[in-house]
Amino acid sequence: MRVKNTKHIRFEGIKTKSSFSAERLTQYGGLSVLFKYIDKINIPYIFDDLFPTVKHNATKFSTTQVLLSFLCSALCGVKHISSIEIFTKDVLVKTILGLKKHIDEDTIGKRISSLGQKGAIALHERLLVFNKSYLDSLSLQHITLDLDSTEQTVYGNQDGAAKGYNPHKKGANSYHPILCYVSEVKYLVNSWFRTGSAYTGNGVVEFIRQTLKTLPNKITSVFLRADSGFFNGALFDLLEQNGHTYLVKVKLKNLKALLKVQSWRTLACNTNMAVSRFNYKAKGWSTTRTLHAVRVIVGYVEVENFGKTERVAEYKYFCYCSNLPYPSGDILHEIYGQRAESENWIEQTKNHLLAGQTRMRNFHGNDILWQLSVLAYNISIIMRFTACKKTWREEYKTFRDWFVKIPAKVVSSARNIYVKMAKYYHAAHRWSQLEQLILQI
Numbered sequence: 001m002r003v004k005n006t007k008h009i010r011f012e013g014i015k016t017k018s019s020f021s022a023e024r025l026t027q028y029g030g031l032s033v034l035f036k037y038i039d040k041i042n043i044p045y046i047f048d049d050l051f052p053t054v055k056h057n058a059t060k061f062s063t064t065q066v067l068l069s070f071l072c073s074a075l076c077g078v079k080h081i082s083s084i085e086i087f088t089k090d091v092l093v094k095t096i097l098g099l100k101k102h103i104d105e106d107t108i109g110k111r112i113s114s115l116g117q118k119g120a121i122a123l124h125e126r127l128l129v130f131n132k133s134y135l136d137s138l139s140l141q142h143i144t145l146d147l148d149s150t151e152q153t154v155y156g157n158q159d160g161a162a163k164g165y166n167p168h169k170k171g172a173n174s175y176h177p178i179l180c181y182v183s184e185v186k187y188l189v190n191s192w193f194r195t196g197s198a199y200t201g202n203g204v205v206e207f208i209r210q211t212l213k214t215l216p217n218k219i220t221s222v223f224l225r226a227d228s229g230f231f232n233g234a235l236f237d238l239l240e241q242n243g244h245t246y247l248v249k250v251k252l253k254n255l256k257a258l259l260k261v262q263s264w265r266t267l268a269c270n271t272n273m274a275v276s277r278f279n280y281k282a283k284g285w286s287t288t289r290t291l292h293a294v295r296v297i298v299g300y301v302e303v304e305n306f307g308k309t310e311r312v313a314e315y316k317y318f319c320y321c322s323n324l325p326y327p328s329g330d331i332l333h334e335i336y337g338q339r340a341e342s343e344n345w346i347e348q349t350k351n352h353l354l355a356g357q358t359r360m361r362n363f364h365g366n367d368i369l370w371q372l373s374v375l376a377y378n379i380s381i382i383m384r385f386t387a388c389k390k391t392w393r394e395e396y397k398t399f400r401d402w403f404v405k406i407p408a409k410v411v412s413s414a415r416n417i418y419v420k421m422a423k424y425y426h427a428a429h430r431w432s433q434l435e436q437l438i439l440q441i
Helices: 031-040 043-050 063-076 081-087 091-097 105-136 204-214 233-241 255-260 329-352 363-387 396-404 428-440
Strands: 024-026 142-149 173-175 178-182 187-192 221-226 245-249 273-280 289-305 308-322 408-413 416-421
Touching (some): 024 091, 031 043, 031 063, 043 063, 063 091, 063 105, 063 396, 081 105, 091 408, 105 363, 178 329, 187 363, 204 233, 245 329, 255 308, 273 329, 289 329, 308 329, 329 396, 363 396, 363 428, 396 428
Antiparallel strands (some): 024 408, 245 308, 273 289, 408 416
8 A cells, every 4th residue: 555745745834855665564554545535535625725824933733634634534543632642643643744753732622722713613614515516426316314403411611511311421521412314325414513502403404405505406306314302393384395205203291092092904914013194283383294103002901890801912003194195004013114214323323433432522512523523434434435335234333443553664765655464364365455445446
């Protein structure tokens, strides 16, 4: 694997000499190929254009270098800002970022915090353009959007952290981002970083309106799938007005009582399941909509009835609001169950690419860090999907362990810099095949 000569890397502030000793060790050998791809899709140009660095005598690092150091650290699984300082001491990281010395912890924190709300908004808007460009390159005309939110427990006194919905640690402060994935390619097309006190569905109409604008014109139909936190009449109005379909789990205070009085039809193919369909207009809705309910027998209990013991079925109920052209609730129940895969994508975004795991006190700084981790997730998806769908199906942590975190030697020769892998690395053949595919993209 060969790293591009530092003088040819295309972003501001790099004038390092190839003054390496004959052999220097790195523990992130695969980062050389990842960074070539990052450079190829113009991420350094995007950062340079958004946040040009005004040069002063005391300026040692450009904002682009700081942002790229965080992006690369997320791809390599480096979590804390203090750890990123150590990460930038790695000889390969210094080479690809064009650093004369490592970036200290205070510089990373102060530089990102200084971008503020204006910088967070500008970065988000630019990344939406980037997402639209990628989706436009695909042959998709019909897509499924999986909408969800996730809690992020916070320890300390970070701005914007507040008590809210947090099933994993009730009563703890948290952030509560909202996310939307294109399920066909596992791509995170839009996300908002929110305070922990935000209810799941807060701002969902504006969020989906923004997401729909992000989609290229050739995508003619959208199917939105979401849980009960997004049971919102205004959201349904927006989707119906644009000719899109949806499937959202129902959330009503009197839902169980409402379902018990409905007429049920037992399925011939599964006698433990019954379905019902009825019209309903919730408070504040502009129109009546069809609700599809499913009743599943989960067991039997014995009850006394006028001196006789009877076995009575216990039920579990599911109810969905949808404008899909399916007459039976069991089909919708099955389609809704497919959204469980999006939980795996959230897991990878949060825990494999560390979205929301690296934090500072400043809320807008945390917003920027969140967006950079989301970008790292999307870069990994784009690269692996384009190069080899087999690796795209892997969890990112698995991919990182065999492709990125490889002990290697950085060697300088004839003004070029190379990275040499261990001769008997167990995945060397597989690694080389994928490297060639990535470099051909």
